[in-house]
Amino acid sequence: MASQPPVQEPTTRRRQFLGRLSLPERTFITDALRTETVGGVLLLLASVVALIWANVWPAAYQSVLDYTIGPSTPLHLDLSLDAWAKDGLLTIFFFVAGIELKREFVAGELRSPSAAVLPVIAAVCGVALPAIVFAVANAGPGGHPNGWAIPTATDIAFALGVLAVVGSHLPSALRAFLLTLAVVDDLIAILIIAIFYSSGIKFWALGLAFAGLVLFWFLHRRGVHGWYLFVPLAFVIWALMHESGVHATVAGVAMGLLLRCHREGDEKSSPGEHIEHLVRPISAGIAVPVFALFAAGVTISGPALREVFTQAAPLGIVLGLLVGKTVGIFGGTRLAARFTRAELNPQLKWADMFAVSVLAGIGFTVSLLISELAFPDDPALADRAKAAVLVGSLLCALIATVLLKLRNRHYRELCEEEDRDLDGDGIPDVYQLDDPAWQARTAGQQGRPDQPQQGTRPADEGPHRPH
Template sequence: MTQVRSELTRYLRTETVGGAILLIAAATALLWVNSPWGDSYVTLTETVLPIKPLHLELTLANWTKDGLLALFFFVAGLELKRELVVGELADPKRAALPIIAAVGGVVTPALIAFAVGFGTPGMDRAWAIPVATDIAFALAVLAMTGSRIPASARVFLLSLAVVDDLLAILVIAVLFTTSLALLWLLIAAACFAGWALAQWKRVRTPLVYVPLALAAWYALHEAGIHPTLAGVVLGLLTRVKTDAGEDEAPATRLEHMFQPISAGLCVPLFALFASGVPLDGKVFGQLFSDRLALSVILGLLLGKTIGIFGISWLAIRLGIATRPASLGYRDMFALSVLGAIGFTVSLLVAELALADVGDGSAVELAKAAVLVTSMAASLAGSALLLRRGRVHQARREARALEREE
C-alpha cells in the first residue's frame, strides 16, 4: 500500500506540473493567434510533415492530435491498469464512488448537450465534446488552491478522472471509427497480441516493443480507427505486478519514463496547436446565442457538476457507495465543479466531430466554448476549494487547541 501511495503522489506531482505547462501553452496559442502575427500561427499549424513511404501526409496540428496524444493515452492506459489491479479501483468498496461519479459525469453532460443542441449540424457526434474531464488541468487547479483540504480529495478526483478517461476513450472508439479496413485491423490485433506475449515472456528490450507500438499505431490509422487508441490498448496490456526479485513492474517503469514526456511535452504541444481560437466580438457573441456553443457550455458546467455530485450524493444516500474519509459534501461539490474542466480530450473530440461541418467555424466555436467554460470552471472551483480549505484549516486548529488544553 505504501508503494501505491508513493506512486499516487508522484503521479499527482507530475500531472500538476504538466497542467501548469498546459495552461501556459494554451495561453500562448490564444495570444499568438489573436495577435498581429496570427497568420504565422495558422501557417505553422497547417504545415504538412509527410512520411511518403507510409503515405502519411499530416499537418503539424494533426501530428500532435494523432501522434503525440497516443503517448498521452498510453500513460492513461498504464495508470488505468495500475489503478484497476493494485490501486484505488482494485478495492470494490473504494472504487464504487469514483466509478459511479465518473459514469454520472459522462452521461449527464452528453444528455444535456444533445438536448440543447438537438438538430444543429454535427450534433450527432458533437454531444460527446463535454464528456471528458481534463485530469492535468483539474489536478493543477487542485494543487494550487486545494492544498488545505483532505488528501482523500486528490484520490477521489484522480480515480474519477481515470474512469472518466476510459469512458471518453470508448466514446471516441465508437463515434470516430469510419469504415473499417479488416486486414489492417487484424494487423493491429496481431501487434497487440505480440505485445501481450512479450509481457508474458518477460521480454525487456525496446527493440521488440517500439516496433510493435509503431506498427499498431499505423495499423489502426489505416484501419479507420483513431490511432491514439493504440496507446490505451498497449497500456492495458502491460504488466503492473512485480516478479520476485524485480524492483519495478514494467508499467511502473514505463510510467516513470513516459509520464513526464506526456505531461510536459505531448499534451502542452497539443494544447498549443489546438487552442489557437480567434476570440473576436463575433465569437463571444455566438458563445451565448449559438446552440452548439451553448450545448458545450451547459454540458460541461451543468452536466459535469450535476452528474458527478448528484450521482455521488445519491449513491452515498442509498448506501451503494461510501463517502471518502474527512471529505464533506461541500468538498465533493467543489471537486465536481473542477470536473467541468474539459480541455485535452474535449478539444480533440471537437476537432473530430465537427471537422466536416461547414467552413470550419463550428470547430472554432466549439473549441472557444471549451476554453471559456474550462476557465470559468477552474475559477469557480478554485474559489470553492479556497473556502473549503479555510474551513478545514480552522477545524484542524480547533482540534489542536483542544489537545493542548
C-alpha cells in the same frame, strides 16, 4: 421470572467515503500527481501561448498547423503538424492512461468493488448528464447533435494546474478521488472515440495492428526488454491503427493495458510501473502541452464569444461542462453513497465534494480532440466548439477556485496533519500513532497529531497501491 433483554443484532460497520488513504496508496498518489501538476501548469502556459499566437499572428499560426511532414508511404504518414499532435502525441497520453487503467483494476481503487462503486458511478453520471444537456440544447433546428461527447471529459492535468496556480491545499483523499474519477472518465472517452468517431474501417490494417499487439504482449510476457525493440514495434502498431480508420490513440491505450502492472517475486516495481515512471513526464511535460499549443488557438473576439452563448452547439458544451458535469458527478456520488450506506469522512463535508465536482468540469485535452473529430467537415464549427470548451473550463476553474478557497484553511490543516513527521523517519505520524516505538521516540515533543477520527481507515487497511 424476569424477562431477558432483547438480543441486539450486530451492526455492520459502514464503509467510509473519502477516508484516509493507506500509506502505499498515498505515496503513489503523491508521486503521480506531482508530475501531473507540473504538466498542468505547462498545459495552462501552452494554452495561453496558443491563444496569443492565434489572435495576434493568425496566418503564421495556421501555416504551422498545416505544415506537412512525414514519409509518403502506403500508410499515409505525410501528416500536418496538427495531425501529428492530435494522432501522434496524444497516443502517448492515452498510453499512460492505459497503464493507469490497468493498475487501477489490479492494484488500485477499482480492484475492490466496494471502493470502486462510488467513483465509477460518479464518472458514469459525469459523462451521461453532460451528453444529455448537450443533446437537449441541440434538439431543435440548427442543432448539431454529433458533438454530444465533447463536454463529457475531465482533464486531470488542467484541474491540478489550476490548483497549483491558485495555491489550494486539497487533502489527498479528494485528490485520489479526482484521479480515480479521471481514470474511469478516460476509459469511457476512449470507448466513445473508438465506437462513435471511427469511420471507413480498413480491416486489413486493423488485423495487422491486432497482430502487432499480440506480438507486443507475447514479448512483454516473455520478459524481453529493450526500448530499441518495443519503440519501433509500438510505432508500427500506431501507424497501422491510424491507417485502419480507428482513431490512432486507441493503439496507445491498448498497449498500456497489455503491460503487467502487478509485482512478481522480489520485484520492487512492476514493468508497467517502471514504464509509466519513464513515460509520464514525457506525456505531461511534452505531449499534452504541445497538443494544446496546436489545438487551443482559437479566435477570441466579441462576436466569437457571443456565438458561444447564442448558438446551440457551443452553448450545449458550456452548459454540459458547467452544469452537466457538476450535477452528474455530485448527484451520482451522493445517491451512490446513500444507497450503499457509505459514510462521508467526518473531517470533510459534502460541500467539499461539490467543489471537486465543479473542478472536474474542466474538460480540455480530450474535449478539444473530440471537437475536431465531431466536426471534421466544418472547421468554423470546430473552432466555436473549442472556444466553448475553453470558456466552460474557465468558468468551472473560477467557480471551483472560489469554493475551494472558502475551505482552504481547513484543507491546509488536514494536509499539515497528513504530512507531519516528528521523528523524521519519512513516514507521516498519522500512520504510526499506535506504534510504541514511535511513541517513545516522540515523547515530549510538541504538536503531536490528533488521534484519527473514528472510522478513518488505518494504514494497513484498504486497497494498497504499489509505489
